[in-house]
Amino acid sequence: MLGRVNAAVTDACAFHEWASALTLVPYMDKGWRELVTRAGEVLSWLKSGTLKVRIEHEFSLAEAAEAHRALEARKTTGKLLLIP
Numbered sequence: 001m002l003g004r005v006n007a008a009v010t011d012a013c014a015f016h017e018w019a020s021a022l023t024l025v026p027y028m029d030k031g032w033r034e035l036v037t038r039a040g041e042v043l044s045w046l047k048s049g050t051l052k053v054r055i056e057h058e059f060s061l062a063e064a065a066e067a068h069r070a071l072e073a074r075k076t077t078g079k080l081l082l083i084p
Contacts, residue, residue, distance in 0.1 A: 054078035 045051035056078030059067040067080050 055081055057081075058083050
């Protein structure tokens with residue numbers, strides 16, 4: 001798996017990519033530390049099973065267009081994963 005500029009993905013890199021994509025990041029008054037703290041809580045809930053993510057379907061990268069069509073048509077209710 002590769003990160004930005006073909007660098008290896010580390011936990012910190014993956015977290016930064018995830019956090020950067022959040023819509024709420026620019027609106028957080030308490031800043032980066034608050035985000036890291038809250039994200040850590042959410043990730044711990046995922047790890048412990050307290051929070052469950054429903055994965056509806058896995059698509060290969062070759063099927064990305066099909067996945068996009070499913071999203072556009074609102075035919076999904078869970079998460080869609082693109083698998084390299």
